Amino acid sequence: MMADNPTLETEAPAPTPARRKGVKRRAFLIGSAAVVGGGLFAVWWGDNSARKRAVELTAKDKDGSFLGWLKIGEDDTVTIYTPHIDFGQGSNTALAQMAADELDADWSRVTVESAPADPAFANSSLGKGFLADMSGYPGVIAAMPASFISLIARQMNLQITGGSSAVRFTGQSGMRVAGAAARAALIAEAADRLQVPANELTTQDSQVTHAKSARTLRYGELAEAAAKRPLDDNPKLKTREQYRYIGQGIPRLDIPAKVDGSALYGIDFTLPEMRVASIMMAPVRGGKLTSVDPAPAMAIDGVEKVIQLDEAVIVVAKGYWQAKKGLDALTPQFSDGGHGGLSTASIYAAQDKLNAAGPKLTAPTGGKLVTGEYKAPFLHQAMMEPFAITAHHKDGKLEMWGGIQDPLSARMMAAESAGLDADNVTFHPMIMGGGFGRRFPPYSQIIDQVARVAMQVPYPVKLIWSREEEVKHGAYRPQVAARLQGVTGKKRMAAWASDYAQNDDAAAEGTVPYAIPNFEARHHQFISNQVNAYWRSVNASQHGFFNESFVDELAHAEGEDPYTFRRNHLAPGSRHLLVLDTVAQRSGWTTPPPEGRARGIAMVESFGTIVAEVVEASLKEDGTPRVHKAWAVVDCGTTVNPVNAAAQIEGGLIMGLSAAIGEQINIDKGAVVESNFSDYPILQMADAPEVDVHFIESGAKMGGIGEPGLPPAAPALANALFALTGKRVRQLPILAQAKV
Amino acid sequence: MAIETTINGKAVSLTAEPDTPLLWAIREEVGLTGTKFGCGIAACGACTVHVNGEPTRSCSVPVSDVAGKSITTIEGLKGADGTLHAVQKAWIAAQVPQCGYCQSGQIMAAVALIQKTGKPSNAQIDEAMTNICRCGTYPRIRKAIIAATGQAALEGTA
Numbered sequence: 063m064m065a066d067n068p069t070l071e072t073e074a075p076a077p078t079p080a081r082r083k084g085v086k087r088r089a090f091l092i093g094s095a096a097v098v099g100g101g102l103f104a105v106w107w108g109d110n111s112a113r114k115r116a117v118e119l120t121a122k123d124k125d126g127s128f129l130g131w132l133k134i135g136e137d138d139t140v141t142i143y144t145p146h147i148d149f150g151q152g153s154n155t156a157l158a159q160m161a162a163d164e165l166d167a168d169w170s171r172v173t174v175e176s177a178p179a180d181p182a183f184a185n186s187s188l189g190k191g192f193l194a195d196m197s198g199y200p201g202v203i204a205a206m207p208a209s210f211i212s213l214i215a216r217q218m219n220l221q222i223t224g225g226s227s228a229v230r231f232t233g234q235s236g237m238r239v240a241g242a243a244a245r246a247a248l249i250a251e252a253a254d255r256l257q258v259p260a261n262e263l264t265t266q267d268s269q270v271t272h273a274k275s276a277r278t279l280r281y282g283e284l285a286e287a288a289a290k291r292p293l294d295d296n297p298k299l300k301t302r303e304q305y306r307y308i309g310q311g312i313p314r315l316d317i318p319a320k321v322d323g324s325a326l327y328g329i330d331f332t333l334p335e336m337r338v339a340s341i342m343m344a345p346v347r348g349g350k351l352t353s354v355d356p357a358p359a360m361a362i363d364g365v366e367k368v369i370q371l372d373e374a375v376i377v378v379a380k381g382y383w384q385a386k387k388g389l390d391a392l393t394p395q396f397s398d399g400g401h402g403g404l405s406t407a408s409i410y411a412a413q414d415k416l417n418a419a420g421p422k423l424t425a426p427t428g429g430k431l432v433t434g435e436y437k438a439p440f441l442h443q444a445m446m447e448p449f450a451i452t453a454h455h456k457d458g459k460l461e462m463w464g465g466i467q468d469p470l471s472a473r474m475m476a477a478e479s480a481g482l483d484a485d486n487v488t489f490h491p492m493i494m495g496g497g498f499g500r501r502f503p504p505y506s507q508i509i510d511q512v513a514r515v516a517m518q519v520p521y522p523v524k525l526i527w528s529r530e531e532e533v534k535h536g537a538y539r540p541q542v543a544a545r546l547q548g549v550t551g552k553k554r555m556a557a558w559a560s561d562y563a564q565n566d567d568a569a570a571e572g573t574v575p576y577a578i579p580n581f582e583a584r585h586h587q588f589i590s591n592q593v594n595a596y597w598r599s600v601n602a603s604q605h606g607f608f609n610e611s612f613v614d615e616l617a618h619a620e621g622e623d624p625y626t627f628r629r630n631h632l633a634p635g636s637r638h639l640l641v642l643d644t645v646a647q648r649s650g651w652t653t654p655p656p657e658g659r660a661r662g663i664a665m666v667e668s669f670g671t672i673v674a675e676v677v678e679a680s681l682k683e684d685g686t687p688r689v690h691k692a693w694a695v696v697d698c699g700t701t702v703n704p705v706n707a708a709a710q711i712e713g714g715l716i717m718g719l720s721a722a723i724g725e726q727i728n729i730d731k732g733a734v735v736e737s738n739f740s741d742y743p744i745l746q747m748a749d750a751p752e753v754d755v756h757f758i759e760s761g762a763k764m765g766g767i768g769e770p771g772l773p774p775a776a777p778a779l780a781n782a783l784f785a786l787t788g789k790r791v792r793q794l795p796i797l798a799q800a801k802v
Numbered sequence: 803m804a805i806e807t808t809i810n811g812k813a814v815s816l817t818a819e820p821d822t823p824l825l826w827a828i829r830e831e832v833g834l835t836g837t838k839f840g841c842g843i844a845a846c847g848a849c850t851v852h853v854n855g856e857p858t859r860s861c862s863v864p865v866s867d868v869a870g871k872s873i874t875t876i877e878g879l880k881g882a883d884g885t886l887h888a889v890q891k892a893w894i895a896a897q898v899p900q901c902g903y904c905q906s907g908q909i910m911a912a913v914a915l916i917q918k919t920g921k922p923s924n925a926q927i928d929e930a931m932t933n934i935c936r937c938g939t940y941p942r943i944r945k946a947i948i949a950a951t952g953q954a955a956l957e958g959t960a
Contacts, residue, residue, distance in 0.1 A: 150901030150937050313897060320902030321890045323836020323876035327903060330835035338830070363819065382839070383818075383826045446840055446848060446903040446936050495838070495903025496936050529841040705897055709942065713900055716938030739845035739934060748928035750940035 132161055132240045138268045138282040140167045142174045142237070147467060148316060149445075149494035149501070151768040152706035155314045157237050159702055163307040164241030164300060166265035167281070174315055176491050242297035244288075251288040252279050302700070302761070309759075311705030316493075328464035328492040329450035333522040336452065337366060339515055340385040340526055342392070343374040343507075343535050346732035348399030348591045351375055359388035368392070369515055376515055382526055401591040401732035406541070409590055409729065410437060413543035413563035416586035420545065420561035429551035432619050434612050436546065437793040438604040440538035440727035441597050442742055447495020448532045449508040452524040453516035455480065460487045460516060464508075465494030471503040479513035498717075499596035505537040533742055534734040537595030538727050540564045542604045546612040549580075553620045555631060560608065561586060565594040568601035574609050575638045575667055576631035591732060598717060599769040602668035606773030607722070607780065607794065610664035614781045615790065624781060625651050625663050637697050637760055641665065641674045645695040648756055649676035659690060662781030666773035670765030671698040675715060675774040677751065679782040686797055687783060689719055689751040692775070697758040698765040708755040711771035715753055718775025720745035724797045743797075805869045809834070810878030820866035824858075825849045827865045828875060836876035836906045840934070847933030850907035851875050857914035857930075876906035879913065889913050892950035900937035907933050912947050921951045 133141045142161050148154040158174040161167075245265055252270035253260040256277055264271050268281040302309075319325035344350060354375045356368035364384030369376040373396075377388035414435070425431035451464030453476070460480050466472040466489070473489035480487065494501060503509060512525040527535075544562035548555060557580035560572060565588065572583035597603065617627035625646050632639040642665055646652070655661050658680050665674035676693045694711050701707040724743040728735040736742045780791035804815040809832060818827040828837050828851065837860060840848030844859035851860045852874040879887040886894075889912050899905045908931070915922050915930040922930070927944055935943070948954075 150899075152900065311897075313894065314899075316902070317894055317897060317899050320899040320905050321893045321909060322880060322886065323834070323906050325902055326835065327838075329839065330829075332833070332835075381818075381822075381826055381830045383822045386842075444936050446838070446846070446901065446934070448839065494901065496901040498936070526839070529843070709897060709900060709939070712941055713938035716940060717936065720938075738843055739841050740843060744846075744934045744936060745938075745940075746934060747931040747940045747943065750938065753941055 132165070132244055134244070134268075134281050134285040136282045136285065138168065138171050138280055140165065140172045140268065140281075142172065144174060144176060144237075147176055147465065147469070147491050147494060149465065149467075149497040151710060152314050152316075152703065153768075154316065155312065156702040156706065158315065159307040159310070159312055161237040161241035163305055164238045164297075165245050166267070166306070167241075168268040169307060169312065171268060172315075238299055239297060242299050243293045246294050246297050247288040247291045248281055248284050250291055251284045255279065255284075308702050309700070309704065311703055314703075314706060325493055327447050327450075327495050328452075329447055329495070329524075329526060331450075331452045331463040331492060331524065333452065333454060336454075336522040336524055337378050337380060337519065338382045338385050338524050338526060339369075339376050339378040339512075340382060340389055340528060341374050341376045341511060341531060342389050342394060343531060344396035344399070345534065345734075346396070346398040346401050346591070347535070347593070348401050349373065349396045349732075350399065352395045352397050354392055354394035356392070358391035358393075362388045362391055367519065369518055371511060371514060374511065376511065376525070378515065378519060378523060385526075386528065398732050399591065404591055404732045405730050406439070406728045409541055409588070410543050413541075413586070413588050414545075416563040416588060417543060417545040417561040419586070420559065420584050423547040423549055423557055423559050425549050426551070426556075429549050429556060430619050432548045432550065432612075432615055434546045434615055434790070434792055436544045436608040436611065438539075438542050438607055439725075439794060440541045440592065440729070441603075441721055441725050442533055442536045442538060442727050442736070443496070443498040443500035443597055444533075444725075444739075444742065444744060445494070445496030445498055445500050448529055449506070449527040450524060451508050451512045452522060453512045454522035455516040455519075458482065458486055460513065461490070462488065462509075462512070462516075463490045463492055464512075465492050465497075465501060466503055466506055466509065467494075467497055467501040468503050472506070472509050475503050475509050476513040479510040480517050498598040499539075499600070500537060502537075502596065505593045505595050507535070529739070530737045533727075533736050533738055536727065536734070537593050539597030539603065540566070540592075540594060540601070541590070542568075542601075542608075544605075544608045546608060548612060548616045548619075550616050550620050553622050553627065553630065555613075555616055556580065558582070560584070560612075562605070562608070563588040564601075564604075565589055566601070568605055571601040571605040571668065572609070574613065575665070575672075576613065576628065577633065578631065590729075592729075598714065599668055599772040602666055602769070602773040603718065603721070603776065606664070606666035606668070607776040610666060610774065610777030611780050611791070614662070614664075614777070614784065618784070628663070628665065637758075637762060638665065638667070638672055640758060640760075641672045641695050641697050644756060644758060645674040645676050645693050648695065648754060649678070649693040651676065660782045660785035662778045662783070662785060664774040664777035664781060666770070666777075668766075668770045668773055670763060671696060671767065671770035672765075673697075673711070673770045673774050675771075675778045677719070677775070677778045677782050679779055679786065681783075681786065687723055687779060688749060689779060689782075691754070692719075692751045692778075693754045693756075694771060694774075695756045695758065696767075696770070697760050697762065698767055698770070699760055699762040700764055701757050701759065701767070704757060707757065707767045710767045711755045712753040714769060714771025715775045716745060716750050718772040719749075719751070719779060722776035722779050722794055722796055723749075724795050726795050726798060805865050807865075807868050807870070808872040810874055816865050818865050821864050823861050824851070824853075824863045824865050824868055824873070825860040828860060828873075834875050834877050838903055838906055840904065840907075845934070846904070846907075847911060848904045848907040850910040850933065852910060852914060855914070855917065857911050874910075876910060879909070887913065889916065889946070889950045892946040896942045896946040896949060898939050898942040898946050900939055904933055904935045904937075905939075908935065908939075908943055912943070912950070916947065916951055921953055922947060 142158045144157045154174045271278045364380040365388040367378040375394045377385045379385035453462045469489045469491040477484040477487040542564040547559045549557040555578045558578045560583045563586040567585040617624040661678045663676045678691045679689045816827045838848040840846035844862035849861040
């Protein structure tokens with residue numbers, strides 16, 4: 063597929079500028095178009111085998127619901143299929159905007175659907191984006207088992223949503239190219255029919271117009287014949303001034319169904335004769351079910367079956383309540399897998415010891431040495447929709463319905479769990495009630511669990527995790543301890559050394575944008591019994607907190623204003639400086655805050671997007687922080703849908719504050735202590751600030767938008783509290799530390 | 803023994819066992835899935851419905867408690883002609899939902915608040931709107947409530 067760069071398929075190349083350029087413009091060859099049932103015009107891209115597979119899938123489908131990337135119906139409807147799943151980030155609308163803009167489609171006739179879980183629709187752009195330019199995406203690749211890494215490298219066989227990647231990779235190199243290529247073919251067809259030169263034709267609102275002769279053809283009339291034409295694999299794309307939909311705050315396509323209750327999430331799916339199951343897993347991750355007497359559950363009305371898995375017991379019943387009552391009646395025994403000695407404190411102690419082994423900095427005469435030991439806890443994603451997947455095994459075939467970030471991998475995993483060939487497994491992706499990193503297949507235990515249950519029962523079964531199981535068996539943001547050392551003098555940072563202990567190397571997130579003559583960051587690997595998982599913004603939230611708090615410490619050590627100190631370490635004319643200056647200006651940084659309040663500032667770049675935030679906070683009577691107002695300035699290059707992009711930044715900032723103030727997952731005797739929203743507090747309306755979001759449309763390479771709003775929130779708040787109280791927050795969450 | 807209720811204006815006999823939470827009767831027996839399961843302990847509000855006009859977290863109310871009562875779910879907010887409730891329209895205008903999972907409950911809580919207060923103040927919004935939104939749509943929820951009640955931007959939260 064990468065004709066100009068064949069080595070990309072087998073190994074990760076060095077991220078050279080030349081390759082980045084190549085990917086940006088020529089990431090895909092568009093396959094020759096195909097006519098499918100119903101006069102539909104289809105465009106897809108991919109290698110020959112993917113094309114062949116798509117043709118096979120098409121041939122099977124007599125209804126004309128073509129499984130491609132873009133189709134135009136005879137009635138002018140345009141359907142855009144995206145390989146990404148929208149769990150709230152609004153990327154599906156943005157992707158449709160990008161394709162429709164290049165296509166010059168009538169927006170009122172555009173719909174978007176998720177492509178099914180099939181390799182023909184694998185999300186090549188995401189994989190290629192990572193391999194060609196790994197910037198801002200440490201998480202996904204590391205999260206995959208070796209087999210998946212190999213898939214990325216060899217086949218790009220992924221259908222992932224994550225890494226704030228949908229718009230910047232799939233949109234930029236896929237959707238726009240598809241739309242432009244389809245438009246070119248429609249113009250060529252119209253030119254032949256009208257017997258006029260193509261360059262006399264214009265397009266708008268799904269029509270081709272020849273102004274001279276005042277003749278117009280609808281896309282729907284042209285689509286079938288246009289589809290037989292060869293497609294340009296490198297069509298001319300619009301310039302920024304020509305955008306009609308890109309850059310507009312077009313209302314999201316998914317929202318109407320989310321205000322009237324009609325949107326169907328995975329948990330809402332139902333089938334005739336379906337049973338509902340619920341689960342209780344070994345309290346200590348790594349533990350096993352050692353024994354359970356099913357009788358007390360079986361005695362409950364509506365309970366039909368008790369199923370024992372290696373690590374869990376599952377009760378299958380007529381409804382959820384009966385399944386839950388069945389589980390509550392059981393007294394299963396579990397082993398602790400040898401992890402019974404682990405606790406939050408023991409993990410921090412082990413991490414501190416690793417960090418202490420790092421070399422110590424010394425300050426030269428006249429310089430200052432500052433050391434700060436920072437800690438960030440395990441965090442739960444707390445997606446609002448608990449895990450729920452329906453599975454039905456019949457005649458050797460397994461069908462599944464649910465919300466998973468990578469439905470293709472989910473299908474492969476289910477096939478393995480069920481002992482079936484992947485061709486006999488279908489996974490229907492559904493809307494997700496949040497994800498925030500929780501729904502990656504490698505650690506979405508529910509895929510394996512429900513597949514195994516389905517193989518043991520003759521009816522469809524929906525497995526629903528209770529909130530308690532969600533909280534206690536999460537895939538948490540890694541707990542990290544860091545020791546930071548800085549040497550300063552003459553209001554400048556001379557040296558910086560950070561030692562941090564966690565599962566994975568956070569090299570990308572461990573850096574800062576400031577000019578520091580001697581900078582080093584050392585990863586000390588520490589592995590607990592918890593899975594190495596990802597939480598919105600991956601490692602940028604912990605390391606953003608450490609680094610931006612510590613910069614603040616160094617500024618204060620030098621008696622300098624934290625904003626001025628930062629800007630003095632940024633290059634004049636740089637994007638970072640403009641972002642920082644703009645947030646200072648918008649927040650009125652140089653004017654004093656209202657009585658009893660203080661402001662904090664922080665800036666973190668993640669996923670290719672630079673975000674600086676200022677928060678204005680006070681302390682309530684009980685000593686808990688209250689953020690009154692927050693400002694965010696964002697440079698993600700270009701915003702596709704500024705209204706939705708602002709929503710992502712607002713939400714990320716608030717989630718960052720929520721975590722900083724009160725969220726933590728603690729381990730005791732190897733098991734998770736917290737159990738529900740009662741002891742895992744999420745920020746509520748009364749404590750959520752008004753957020754001022756401003757975008758700098760720099761035109762730089764497009765960055766992500768779903769995650770980068772989060773990381774600066776915690777350090778901005780911690781820095782505000784220091785300004786208010788003189789007490790430095792070095793361990794999160796703030797609330798737990800304040801009360802100790 | 804069946805439990806007689808009214809759901810969205812229609813008489814409904816619920817056959818679920820009396821201790822079954824109203825949430826599961828609505829979702830699994832009646833088949834209205836707009837009301838969501840979030841926590842099961844009345845902490846998040848995703849399951850909020852109106853019982854005799856009162857905002858109620860249906861995961862923690864047994865069906866035996868709603869005998870003879872009138873229940874409204876998110877599906878029952880639209881007018882008879884299918885037009886959206888003013889609050890639903892305001893939700894779209896403010897582009898509130900992200901993942902959307904909590905929004906049925908948020909909207910039901912907001913409608914109840916507006917029915918009670920007419921034009922809620924920021925303090926009343928803070929007090930009544932305790933539903934959890936993990937996507938962090940709170941600022942837009944506030945804007946939508948204010949817009950739905952014909953108020954200009956309110957002072958006093960920040």
